[in-house]
Amino acid sequence: MIDPTYLGQILVNGISVGCIYGLIGIGFCVIYNASGIVNFAQGAFVMLGGMTAYLLIAKTGLPLLAAGVIATLVVAVLGVALERLVVRPLWDRNATMFVMILATLAAQIVVERAMLLMVGDQPKSIAVFTDLPPIRIGGVAIGYQLLWIIGVSVVLISALNAFFQRTLVGRAMRACAIDREAAALQGINVSGMLALSFALSAGLGAIAGFLVTPTQYTAYNVGTPFAISGFIAAIVGGFGRPLGAFLGGIILGVSQALAVVTFGSGMKNVAALSVLLLFLFFRPTGLLGTAK
Amino acid sequence: MLDVKQLSARYGHVEALHLIDLTVGANELVAVLGPNGAGKSTLLRSIMGLTSSSGRVTFAGTALPRRSASAIARRGVVLVPEGRGIFAPMTVAENLQLGAYQIGGGGAEFAARLQHVLSLFPRLKERLSQTAGSMSGGEQQMLAVGRALMAKPKLLMLDEPSLGLAPKVVAEIMETLGRLNAEGLPILLVEQKAPLALKFAHRAYVIANGRVAAEVNPREIKSYDELARYYFS
Ligand SMILES: Nc1ncnc2c1ncn2[C@@H]1O[C@H](COP(=O)(O)OP(=O)(O)OP(=O)(O)O)[C@@H](O)[C@H]1O
Ligand SMILES: [Mg+2]
Numbered sequence: 103m104i105d106p107t108y109l110g111q112i113l114v115n116g117i118s119v120g121c122i123y124g125l126i127g128i129g130f131c132v133i134y135n136a137s138g139i140v141n142f143a144q145g146a147f148v149m150l151g152g153m154t155a156y157l158l159i160a161k162t163g164l165p166l167l168a169a170g171v172i173a174t175l176v177v178a179v180l181g182v183a184l185e186r187l188v189v190r191p192l193w194d195r196n197a198t199m200f201v202m203i204l205a206t207l208a209a210q211i212v213v214e215r216a217m218l219l220m221v222g223d224q225p226k227s228i229a230v231f232t233d234l235p236p237i238r239i240g241g242v243a244i245g246y247q248l249l250w251i252i253g254v255s256v257v258l259i260s261a262l263n264a265f266f267q268r269t270l271v272g273r274a275m276r277a278c279a280i281d282r283e284a285a286a287l288q289g290i291n292v293s294g295m296l297a298l299s300f301a302l303s304a305g306l307g308a309i310a311g312f313l314v315t316p317t318q319y320t321a322y323n324v325g326t327p328f329a330i331s332g333f334i335a336a337i338v339g340g341f342g343r344p345l346g347a348f349l350g351g352i353i354l355g356v357s358q359a360l361a362v363v364t365f366g367s368g369m370k371n372v373a374a375l376s377v378l379l380l381f382l383f384f385r386p387t388g389l390l391g392t393a394k
Numbered sequence: 395m396l397d398v399k400q401l402s403a404r405y406g407h408v409e410a411l412h413l414i415d416l417t418v419g420a421n422e423l424v425a426v427l428g429p430n431g432a433g434k435s436t437l438l439r440s441i442m443g444l445t446s447s448s449g450r451v452t453f454a455g456t457a458l459p460r461r462s463a464s465a466i467a468r469r470g471v472v473l474v475p476e477g478r479g480i481f482a483p484m485t486v487a488e489n490l491q492l493g494a495y496q497i498g499g500g501g502a503e504f505a506a507r508l509q510h511v512l513s514l515f516p517r518l519k520e521r522l523s524q525t526a527g528s529m530s531g532g533e534q535q536m537l538a539v540g541r542a543l544m545a546k547p548k549l550l551m552l553d554e555p556s557l558g559l560a561p562k563v564v565a566e567i568m569e570t571l572g573r574l575n576a577e578g579l580p581i582l583l584v585e586q587k588a589p590l591a592l593k594f595a596h597r598a599y600v601i602a603n604g605r606v607a608a609e610v611n612p613r614e615i616k617s618y619d620e621l622a623r624y625y626f627s
Contacts, residue, residue, distance in 0.1 A: 270498060270499040270500070273488055273499075274492060274495060276481070276484065277484070280481045280482065280483060280484070281481060283479065284475065284479030284480070284481065285464075285492075286444075286463040286464040287442065287463055287464075287472070287473050287475060288464075288467060288492045288493055288495045288541070288545070289496045290492070
């Protein structure tokens, strides 16, 4: 029998890392909805978010939060660059989806290697945002960084939801996801929406990377594992459903945390892939997905 | 207003339109008739820049861009596509707002347009917060036309708005289109139901096998057998 306090601790940790997966998963959904592309360079955005913040702090001494905001904006711009330089030329040539997905994977590798050349292979970290001892609730220690992760995630999800539901541009993006051609017939600049979706999901990835770096570390190669987890979160949530991806991320984070304490840390990936397989077998449309 | 010259379009190696010449004058309602697979939808889609086509399409004196439906829509050429293209999971209000995307979907101008559209199709008024996909076929078609009108088009093109609808609903929609045309809106209407289209049209083209088989004056058509001849020529 696992001690309930210990279980509570695992759940809290699982939820916070799950929020990170969820944010990355939402990044997948936003681009997928606008274009049908599964952007495997999503992990690069996460790595770039943490790494850019680290570099800004280390080289210019910027305060932490300012570095985070600037890193997010820089990565959003890089997301648009990826769309313009890699995706758009293929898109204009009517390349198959498979080719475009492979191209994003190639871009991920290029970014990763470029970062290796720039900063080397040593892990980097940044300080926790609030340097206070963890809060204790019935024996469960909740670090301030976890609160930051959960708080910022909840704020972002609400903001995104308001953007998609309440603003004209958000509605236009949804319209593109439903029927791209009909959206174009309304005068909506569909390719502009594609660029915007890359900016948005790159920004989300960067924030995820910035939030998670103090609790772990960042290095040129952290992107791929995060991308895989985010991708699984998105599938579990019903691909293309931002809220589903967020819930999927939490399910994944908690399952991983439980697997690690019950079976050992080698089981982390086994747990992730088991969650994926269970959903693919028993609920292939995901949590919130409807059969298409 | 609209001047189509030598328009050809192909899907891969199949030529679906061959050197079409067609015009729509100011205040005109022009019908395009023809059997299934004649190329009627391809014609409207090519005007909107949605196919790979060659030829010249000018509107109000200047050439329309070749491959950008959104840029063409912003010029005021608005298509109600085959199958309506409504955003089914979104509400009726959201659909109408997206029709007015170019003016930012808000403000006094938007409110005036919305009021106008709702006065033309009062049934939409009761359903503003309902999802578009949950409405009847006729109501969805009204929404598709209403959404197009929210853009305040300079030319309205419709691809078989009568498809799959009860005659009473079709009559209602056609009456509305006739009235809008009488108020000065040029309309290019693709329709298989010839008698219906000819009742309202000033001129009509018959398209068969991707070519203009005939240009007819509705008032000179004595029997529909005469028209049917073109369909199979
Ligand atoms: N996406 C496509 N790919 C290949 N061929 C197509 C495509 N769309 C249409 N066609 C072909 O082009 C020709 C013209 O089709 P189009 O849809 O324009 O006809 P239509 O007159 O609108 O017919 P309908 O009355 O049935 O709507 C047909 O032979 C059709 O098979
Ligand atoms: Mg057709």
